[in-house]
Amino acid sequence: MPQPHLLMCSPKHFDIVYEINPWMSRQRRANPVLAMQQWRALEQMLLECGAKISLVAPQPDLPDLVFTANAAIVFQNTAVLAHFRHSQRQGEEQHFAARLGEAGFQVQTLPRTDLFFEGAGDALFCGDTLFAGYRMRSDALAHQLIGEMLGVRVLPLELIDPYYYHLDTCFCPLTPDAALIYPPAFDTYGRRVLRESISQLIEVSPEEARRFACNAVVVGQTVLTNVGCPKLHASLRESGFEPRETPLDEFMKAGGSAKCLTLRLDGEDAANWKAGLS
Amino acid sequence: MSQDTHVGSSDSAPFREVAEVSGHIIDSLILPKILDAIKAAGGSFQILKIDVGQNLADPSFARIEVRADTEEKLGKIIKTISAHGATPVLKQDCRLRPVDVGGAFPESFYATTNQRTEIRVDGEWILVHDQEMDCGIVFDAAKNRARCLPMCEAVLGQSVVVGHAGVRVTPHERNTQSAGFEFMNSAVSTEKPKGAAVREIARSLFNIRRAGGKILLVGGPAIVHTGSGEYLSWLIRGGYLHRLFAGNALAVHDIEQAMFGTSLGVRLDSGGIVEAGHEHHLRAINRLRRIGGIRPAVEQGLLTSGIMYECVKNNIDYILAGSIRDDGPLPDVVTDALEAQSLMRAGTRDIDFCLMIATTLHSIAVGNLLPAWVKVVCVDINPSTVIKLNDRGSFQTTGLVTDVEPFLRALVEELKSLEAAP
Numbered sequence: 001m002p003q004p005h006l007l008m009c010s011p012k013h014f015d016i017v018y019e020i021n022p023w024m025s026r027q028r029r030a031n032p033v034l035a036m037q038q039w040r041a042l043e044q045m046l047l048e049c050g051a052k053i054s055l056v057a058p059q060p061d062l063p064d065l066v067f068t069a070n071a072a073i074v075f076q077n078t079a080v081l082a083h084f085r086h087s088q089r090q091g092e093e094q095h096f097a098a099r100l101g102e103a104g105f106q107v108q109t110l111p112r113t114d115l116f117f118e119g120a121g122d123a124l125f126c127g128d129t130l131f132a133g134y135r136m137r138s139d140a141l142a143h144q145l146i147g148e149m150l151g152v153r154v155l156p157l158e159l160i161d162p163y164y165y166h167l168d169t170c171f172c173p174l175t176p177d178a179a180l181i182y183p184p185a186f187d188t189y190g191r192r193v194l195r196e197s198i199s200q201l202i203e204v205s206p207e208e209a210r211r212f213a214c215n216a217v218v219v220g221q222t223v224l225t226n227v228g229c230p231k232l233h234a235s236l237r238e239s240g241f242e243p244r245e246t247p248l249d250e251f252m253k254a255g256g257s258a259k260c261l262t263l264r265l266d267g268e269d270a271a272n273w274k275a276g277l278s
Numbered sequence: 279m280s281q282d283t284h285v286g287s288s289d290s291a292p293f294r295e296v297a298e299v300s301g302h303i304i305d306s307l308i309l310p311k312i313l314d315a316i317k318a319a320g321g322s323f324q325i326l327k328i329d330v331g332q333n334l335a336d337p338s339f340a341r342i343e344v345r346a347d348t349e350e351k352l353g354k355i356i357k358t359i360s361a362h363g364a365t366p367v368l369k370q371d372c373r374l375r376p377v378d379v380g381g382a383f384p385e386s387f388y389a390t391t392n393q394r395t396e397i398r399v400d401g402e403w404i405l406v407h408d409q410e411m412d413c414g415i416v417f418d419a420a421k422n423r424a425r426c427l428p429m430c431e432a433v434l435g436q437s438v439v440v441g442h443a444g445v446r447v448t449p450h451e452r453n454t455q456s457a458g459f460e461f462m463n464s465a466v467s468t469e470k471p472k473g474a475a476v477r478e479i480a481r482s483l484f485n486i487r488r489a490g491g492k493i494l495l496v497g498g499p500a501i502v503h504t505g506s507g508e509y510l511s512w513l514i515r516g517g518y519l520h521r522l523f524a525g526n527a528l529a530v531h532d533i534e535q536a537m538f539g540t541s542l543g544v545r546l547d548s549g550g551i552v553e554a555g556h557e558h559h560l561r562a563i564n565r566l567r568r569i570g571g572i573r574p575a576v577e578q579g580l581l582t583s584g585i586m587y588e589c590v591k592n593n594i595d596y597i598l599a600g601s602i603r604d605d606g607p608l609p610d611v612v613t614d615a616l617e618a619q620s621l622m623r624a625g626t627r628d629i630d631f632c633l634m635i636a637t638t639l640h641s642i643a644v645g646n647l648l649p650a651w652v653k654v655v656c657v658d659i660n661p662s663t664v665i666k667l668n669d670r671g672s673f674q675t676t677g678l679v680t681d682v683e684p685f686l687r688a689l690v691e692e693l694k695s696l697e698a699a700p
Contacts, residue, residue, distance in 0.1 A: 128334060140308070140363030144301035144337070153335050155306040156363065189307040197305070 004051040004219050007068045007099070007263040008043060011035045012058040014066045016253055020086045022162050023255035030063075035250035039066070042217075042224070042246050042261060049219040054265065056099040062092050067256045068263040069168060070121040071096035072107070073130070075150045076273060079105040082119040085137050103265060108149065115142040120263055121166035123154075125271035126173035126198055130154045133167025152273075155197065157190035164209070168259045172214045173270030174223065174241065178202070180216065180232070182209040202235050212248070212257030218269055226257045291322060291345035293352040298443060299364040300339040304330060309340055312359045321346040321355045341367070341442065365443070372397040372444030374417055374437040383429050387414045388439040390426050391447060392650040392672065397424050398444035408627065409649035415439040428623075430616060475678055476685065479655055480692030482631060483518045491630035492520045496644045498637030499527035500659075500682050505546045507532055507585050509686035514588040518693065521625055522589055522596040523644055525637070526604040526611045529586050529596075533566060533575075533608075534559040536584035563606035571609040597621050599640065623647050631655075634675075636682045638663045645672035657685050 015030045043053060059065055071092070072079040079100045084090045096119075101107050110117055117123075122138040123146065124131050130152050132143035140156045147154030157167065161184060164170040170185030171194070178200035183191050194201060204213045211228040218224075223241050225232065226248040233243035248257045267274030303309040316323045327341040342364070346352035356366055375384040392411040396403040399417065406415050406424045413426035417437045424439075432438065439445060486493055501510055513519050531541040539545055543555025552558070566575055575581040576590040589596045599618035600611040612618040626632075626647045634641040634656040641656055645667045648654065654675040656664045664677030678685065 134363075135361060140361065141365065144363055147301055147337060151335055153302050153305075155302055156308060157306075158311075158362070189311045193305070193307055 002266065004046075004049070004264065004269075005054065005266040006046060006051050006217075007054050007056060007071065007103070007265050008039075008261060009056045009066045009068050010058045011039045011066045011251075013060050013063055014039075014058075014251075014254070015063045017063055018086075018088045020088060021165050021255040023252065025253075028253050030250050030253055038246070038248050038250050039261065042248065042258060045224055045244060045246055046217065046219065046262070049222050049224075051219055054099075054103060056095060059091075059095060062089075062095070064089050064254060064256075065092050065095060066251070067121070067254070067260040068096075069260045070119040070166075071263050072100055072105075072119045073117075073123040073146065073150075074105070074120070074263070074265060074267060075125075075152070076267070077104070077106055078150065079107050080117070080119075080146055080149060081107055081109050082121075083110055083113065083116050083142075084118060085116040105265075110142055110145055111149075112142075112145065115139045115145070117142040117146065118166060121168050121260065124167060124171065124173050125152075125268055125273070126179050127176040127270070128153060128272045129197060131167065131171065131173070131194070131197075132156045133159045133171070135159050136162065136165035155193055157193060158187050159185055159190075160187050161185045165255065166260070168215055169212065169255075169257075170204075170209065170214050172216045172218065172259065173198075173268060174202075174218055175270050176272050176275065178239070179270070180204055180214045182206075182214050185209070200239070202232070202239065204229075205231055208232050212252060215257035215259040217258045217262050220269060224258050226252065291347045293347065293349050294343055294345045295352060295356055295366050295368070296326065296341060296343050296442070297356065297359060297364040297366045298339070298341050298441075299359075299362070301337050301363060302331070303338050303340060303363075308362055309338075312342070312362050312364055315358050315362070316342075316344055316355055319346075319355045319358060320351055367443045368398070368446060370443040371399055371401065372415075372417075372439045373441050375440045377432045377434050377436045377438055380434050381430050381432055383414045383432055383438050384440055386440045387429075388442065388445055389413075390415060392648065394448045394649070394651065395426075396446045396448075397439055398446070399424075403446060408623075410623070410647055412646060415445075428619075431620075472678065472680055472685070473688065476688045477692050479633075479678075480689055480696060482653065482655075483513075483633075483689075484693060484696045486631050487517050492628050493518060494521045494523065494626065494629045494632045494644070495519045496523045496632065496634040496637060496640050497528050498524070498635065498640065499531045499541075500636035501686070502528060502531040502535055502541045502585070503544075504681065504683040505541075506683045506686040507535060509683075509690045510585050511583075511588045512690050513686075513693075514585070514592050514594055516693065516697075519594060519633075521629070522585070522594055523622055523625070523640055524596070524598055525640060526598060526600055526607040528637075529572065529598055529608055529610065530559050530563055530605065532584040532586050533572070533581060534562040536581055536587060537562050537565070560605060563608055566608050567606060573610075595625065597625055599643070601639070619643070619647075626652075633657070634663075634667075635686075638666065641667055642670055642672075645670060645675065648672065648674075650674050657682065 072081045097107050118137045122133040134140040134156050136159045143154050143156045164185035170182040172180040179198050181201045182204045208229040212226045213229040213232045216223045216225045221242050223243045227245045236243040322345045324343045329339040331338045390413045395406040408425040410426045413428050416427045417424045535541050538558040540555050540558050569575050572586050581587050598611045600613040632654045656675050657678045661679045667675045
């Protein structure tokens with residue numbers, strides 16, 4: 001297996017200075033020392049999994065730049081850049097664009113500026129299909145355009161719970177035919193689409209979903225999550241995965257966890273195009 | 279698979295808007311979800327078009343007409359389904375694609391109607407000029423101008439509208455404009471009171487002449503065969519006709535009559551058949567071919583009466599379009615069908631009223647070129663001519679099923695009495 005390659009951003013400027021999701025409260029600011037410790041522990045764990053980490057330079061006034069998952073959707077040599085719904089995060093776009101260009105990607109933007117799209121936070125390959133969350137942050141129409149741009153099948157899924165505002169907070173592909181899912185975050189259509197499209201769905205309990213159990217980083221058979229997801233870890237072990245945990249509570253204050261802190265540059269393991277299967 | 283389907287209720291909810299959705303709308307359940315959402319909100323829908331992708335990666339497409347009984351409800355439904363990726367076609371700019379094969383449009387080009395059409399470019403609606411059915415729409419960005427263009431005239435690199443998004447068509451309201459024909463609403467009937475209809479047509483011609491408008495006559499040779507040529511000459515001299523479209527035959531038999539007093543060998547004064555009369559029209563054509571055309575024949579005194587003579591004398595533009603069974607033809611006949619069509623197209627742009635008399639082929643050809651707001655009156659002994667015109671989309675046509683001679687005689691009488699009126 002080629003070396004997994006992830007993009008991360010140091011939490012040097014991470015903080016809770018605005019509120020754009022129900023997790024955020026300016027009454028609960030980040031502890032910068034603890035945040036840095038937790039981020040380094042995650043980085044270390046990924047390095048132990050054999051991953052290569054590239055970094056985007058942290059920027060003052062862009063506290064959420066740390067959530068690199070939202071930078072873009074990566075497909076082979078193409079990165080379709082995010083266009084954030086909230087103005088507080090739109091400043092991140094230029095930094096992600098520059099860094100992805102530097103990393104050798106052909107960086108594309110959506111053909112329409114009136115549509116929002118928040119990168120791998122809302123668009124995840126599982127098998128040949130790009131599963132795409134919409135309503136909270138990304139627009140269904142943006143996903144359709146990305147499907148046209150990349151020539152892939154896109155199945156938009158409506159997100160109905162504001163706590164699970166990005167697809168990667170309630171859904172996590174593990175392999176081309178297995179994924180984690182928190183069903184109450186989807187409407188009945190979305191649940192049915194997921195059940196009909198993915199043969200093995202591992203359901204996450206409400207308590208562990210609140211611990212960002214679905215916001216996992218998958219590197220080969222290893223699944224990294226926040227602490228506090230014992231039931232999920234047991235299920236994963238049963239299915240032959242190797243769950244690992246590391247505390248990421250500081251980032252939960254901003255509505256993010258392990259997956260949000262990384263962008264897989266060489267493609268997720270669950271993507272068929274990455275495995276050379278499509 | 280591509281098909282036009284009519285699904286859902288066909289109720290008469292007055293507020294309607296067309297929306298499009300594309301992508302993997304079947305397997306993502308987005309389409310059923312949108313349709314459910316319309317129903318749940320108290321609306322109804324009709325699927326106007328659905329294309330289902332064949333392979334896994336192929337997107338599908340649906341065009342849906344959303345209907346509701348109040349404008350507010352319609353607005354709410356549109357907002358709801360927009361969140362699922364459906365886009366009202368009128369809220370999008372039109373899509374443009376360059377001509378990649380000369381003389382042809384890109385696939386899925388927007389095919390025009392004869393109705394007033396606008397396209398949306400950069401959020402602004404602009405009028406499509408030269409409105410004509412069965413064309414494409416080309417947009418010139420430098421001039422910010424759109425116009426209809428027949429496919430054979432498409433030039434590499436021109437921008438052509440594709441799809442229905444960003445295209446707005448305003449149907450012509452037949453009954454609110456052009457007073458005079460309200461009572462002739464059914465397109466064709468053999469049972470209409472002819473006298474009243476002719477009077478209305480006469481009043482229209484009279485008013486258009488007074489207003490400085492332009493009247494086109496599209497005519498067949500039966501005008502001459504039935505001995506009505508003199509009425510037409512009177513209309514020309516009276517300033518009621520400004521352009522004439524016909525084939526070889528009308529001009530040939532008109533000239534035959536001027537030279538020999540016959541039409542197809544039949545004496546127009548007595549109805550008798552003249553010996554070797556069948557040769558008359560050939561001899562007439564031959565004389566015209568020897569002298570080089572209608573205008574030289576008039577100028578050199580060879581042709582001294584008739585419809586074509588009056589056209590030359592009164593500076594009436596005429597276009598004679600050829601066909602494969604023409605004798606001769608006269609030197610004036612345009613034998614290249616595309617060239618003739620193109621000349622006729624240019625010749626219809628400023629027309630306000632069109633009178634089509636006793637010709638099927640030329641009537642349909644001209645009907646195809648005219649925008650829906652140009653009034654058309656079709657007079658034919660055969661109702662199928664008017665029916666064919668309507669079937670091909672010239673809905674503005676009102677028909678009069680009658681013999682040509684009594685029609686033109688009555689028309690001239692009506693005009694004379696209008697002129698005589700104080």
